[in-house]
Amino acid sequence: MNEPTPALAPDPATTRRAFLRRSLEAGAAIAATGGLAAWLWNRHPPGTLGRGAPASLMPDFSVRDAGAKMAIVTGADRVRTLRRALDAMGGIGRFIKPGDRVLLKVNAAFAAPAILSATTNPELAAELVRLCHAAGASAVLVTDNPINDPESCFALSGIGAAASAAGATVVLPRPGDFAPLTLPGGRLIRNWPVLHEPFRGVTKLIGVAPVKHHARAGASMTIKNWYGLLGGRRNQFHQDINGIIVELSQLVRPTFVVLDGTMSMLTNGPTGGSLADLKPTHTLVVSTDPVAADSFGATLLGRTSRDLPYLARAAQLGGGTTDYESLRPARDDVS
């Protein structure tokens, strides 16, 4: 049984006051609920299915007043060829200014040892990091979105250790580091996740890639290097490999690129696997124009730019020029 309560004598004043207070509370509750409902009201019911507009575009990292420059240096020692090439371009100080936050996009796609030349050479990467610091960069980041597991790729290729030793921050991509981008006029890069987080506050972008044969695309050099910025199920793009490379050339505008043809992978690219795949072409190219760099790089593979369909198309769309001689590349030798 419930507890009995003493009978109360009703006091009209207090009860009325209490009732009024309750009514006000009720009114406030109703108003709050109504307001909340109005605020949350969903005018655009769900499910845009990602057919929407662009998020943001990649900034242009090129240095206008440095002009279009290219340097081709032959030699077996990457450190020396790199330094000579940069000097021939006017010195790294033309491109990297004090306080710059520099992002180095290396090729760390595979967990393969550096000797196989399937990834960016760690010494080359480390030297570039040191040179950037010498030029006054406030920070140098090294990143890539590898095909294999990121940790083992950066570790086994040697890039991770070399770059860290030189003072760079190695950024391993995580799932939340990508943001959807749409290339204006692009067919393929529409609302596609692109590596975004490492680019925060970055003012200069340098791409570093080895010269490699590629079974599907023909060759993998500086433009194909940007494939490593794509996220999501990017293997779909192999259905239109030239198309995606062309769109990448439009999407990414770096400060300059380094094309490492010291040991070029002539066959069985892009993974290679045997030293027999490599040829000591002993050439290193630095260029502000990736299309020109790749056009020259094709010759190291014994081909011409006409053999790589994406080059002509990229040039047509204003990504650069296939006629690298027109840039009057500085040629030198450090052997």
Add this chain to the structure above:
Amino acid sequence: MHRGDDKRCGALDKGCGVAGYLLNQCIGARLDPIRWGRAGLTFPMATLTSGRKPSARETAAGVFVFLVLGAVLAWLLHTQARFSPAVSIAFQDGGGVAAQAPPPVRLPDLLSSWPAALHPMSPPESFSADTLSDKIDGKAEVYLAAGVAGMKCQRLALPATSSSWIELFVYDMGKPANAFSVFSSQKRADVTDLPLADYAYRAGNQMAFVQGQFYVEIVATDEAPATLDACAALAQAYVIATVVAVHANVSADSALFPKEGLVAGSVSLLSADVFGFDALKDVFVAHYRSGPDEVTLFIARRATASEARAGASALRGFFVDDCGGRESPHPPEPAGAAVIDEGGTFEGIFTSGRYLAGVHQAPDRESAVRWMKRLADRLSQSP
């Protein structure tokens, strides 16, 4: 107990009580008239006789509740008449796909550059099914029977002369089969087939062809070589500019006719009033010649085999009853075929699966049976 207040109980309350009481009885519960407490209430007697007199305010509240229920009911009944989209799409003749309006008739984009230096003599004209007769008068009947949706036309002058011009007519027939139907029903006797399109011919000063759901006619003022050349150029340009695939079905069905003996170019689709029978529609006919004999074979695809049989039976009835024919004995093959003697010519009708087919105006019974058998063999081979 408050029996004295019985009368004050509302009818509804009493009703509720009675219903409750009866329900109790129905499920075999025995009442337990326990009296307890100082109240001395008895359940369920209390529900019947509960002496609580509801105040006016309480009754008003109850009435208010009823009003709300009534409003809800009215709203529900009102809403149920406005069909949900899920329901209404199922009732747009044949489903949403068929209900999609056909693309509007358009003259080709070469309006900016007519071929053969033709230039427009007058602005383009546009007609709907209702206004079609304004342009072509009684001839509109032919197109209306075949389901025309609209027509556009324009006159174009030849460069050199002022007395020659050509007029281009584009009829939007809605479906390729309809376009083919008006094409074949108007095909003149003495024509030259053109390689222009699957179905195209020239007859004197006129050219006609089918492009998908469009039936196109080009009519010139004379047959001078220059004029005809201009017509040909215009037709060619139109075909190139409007790349529309001809619907497969038209070719498929008309390809069912046996090849041997077929008079070239004689396959046509009759949309209505076939053989004079108003209930017979959408029948492919083809003319055949075998020696001195000339017959017409016909094939009509229906939705189901039973529909085909019903059509066959109706046609048989038409020939016998309305045309005064006499039915002659069933031939052994094809199964279920009917042969009707129309006094001079013979009609043969049979069905093969979904197809209703037969022979029209055969010279004698033997040839009717023979042609039916050939046709039946051909039809049984197709899916």
Add this chain to the structure above:
Amino acid sequence: MKISTARRLAQIFFFSVFLWLVLVASVGTGWTQWRGWPIAWFLQLDPLAAVGTALTTHSLHPGLAWALVTIVLTILFGRVFCGFACPFGAIHQFVGWLGRHVRRPKDKMAANAYRPAQSIKYYLLAAMLGAAALSVGNAFVGALQTGLLDPIPLVHRSFNLVVLPAADLAAGSRFPGGRYATGAALIGGVFLATVLLNLWMPRFYCRFVCPLGALLGLFARRSPWGIGKTGAKCIECGLCDVDCEGACNPMGPIRTSECLMCMNCLDTCPGSKPLAYLPRPSQGGEITDYGVTRRGFLAAAVGGLAVAPLARIGGARTGWSPALIRPPGSVAEEEFLARCIKCCECVRVCPTNVLQPATTEHGWGALWTPALNNRMGTSGCQLNCIACGQACPTGAIRPLTLGEKEGRGDFASAGPVRIGLAGVDRGRCLPWAMERPCIVCQENCPVTPKAIYVSEIVQTVRDGVYEVDSADGANLRLRNARLSPGQYASGDYECKLAGDDRGRAILANTGDTLTVDTASSPPGQVAPGSAAEVQIRLQRPVVDPALCIGCGVCEHECPMNGLRAIRVTADNETRDPGHAILLAPGVAGNRSLSPT
């Protein structure tokens, strides 16, 4: 007229409306069909669905604005929804009444005493809303599990999937083959259990379990009007408890959030009527809390909060289930689970019965959410149907127009909505693996042009190489042949003779003689001892991924009844770009569906 009479009639009315709306929920214009009836109205009135989806999606789906009516009425007048309108509550009250009228009033009063366990429903509410609340940017999306115990979806689910099909079967099935639902035993079991518990304690579910009741209790606790004491002398007989549905202790300090507004206490109270429905606060005192301890609340809320991260770590996002095919128009899976209240209205209206409530094969979070099962139902997902999206009250399935679903008109460049991709299992397909003609799948593919096309092959049948013994026109007698009559006469078989570059159709055969077609080309000399190869012409189905929409008609029609030779998986579904396998239409190699 007593207010309790009005309440009874209101309950009968709303239950009848509920029953009607469940009954008519099938596509059609007949008077017992959908027409324009607002079949999801009760679900829209349900504030727990509105609050839950508001927490998980940070938005209020338009139709759910009806819930404001319920909330406002509750804030003002108390839990009148529970007493007057809730169809589930009406069932409980009725069954409870059936069960207890045999008892003595003393037992009834004992059954209706307040029990501290009545606070369990508040903990359940806290846990469910906690699970829903944790939406942190892209990392976690709150899990909406209110549908499991929310009475309105529960009663819809039970009636849609169990009660109505059972009645339908008993009455000699109007639906061809009967309507079935996977896991109906569990759904029906839960329903039956909740209903039967009323025989032990009236309105058991409402008092102890119902999270919606708990939510309404939160709104009602300080309502300006409600049941209370007038101040007139109360003899404390306790008879107000005899029929008290909410076990709210009307005699003493009434528990305002437990009172279900059944108004029964007003009838059973004798004497000078100390009890009435009046402006509050009650003269007899009130208890406006709900017996929830702070520790208990935190435990429940945090426990709920943990659900989303735990699901995420369990690989809910990356290890998605390819066998989970959602209805066309569904939003991407995370948002879907944030919106689906498991009412199964979509399953009910699906005209082919292909939509089924998932059990646990796609994860616990997807229990009772809709998924296609192409082996069940009459036909796979119909091309010209948009029923499921129109039935969904929370927008988990968007209401598509037919144009958007089929990729026509304004949607031509986007293409049709795909729910999956069919794949031919060449090891089980009759023409691929078993030398038998079929192509039922190709014939039934509903899109134009068909997504399944055929590639034709001619191959020699097993033991099909013979020697000709003698030939007589079209009849070839074979050496050492033991055929069954008609074995090769189906029209698919050909006989390749030496000297022919292609086979001749076999028209008939007896035990040792083939009759081949000689009409199309007369045979040359057929020497005795020359080879005669019996071959079969097979059409083999191939799927074009650019055209397939995943409707499942092919899988449904495949004659391999067990493990079908063509099966649909959720690959390439348009609702989630991460599941795409092809590049956009119009790119190299892919034919666009639209003719432009």
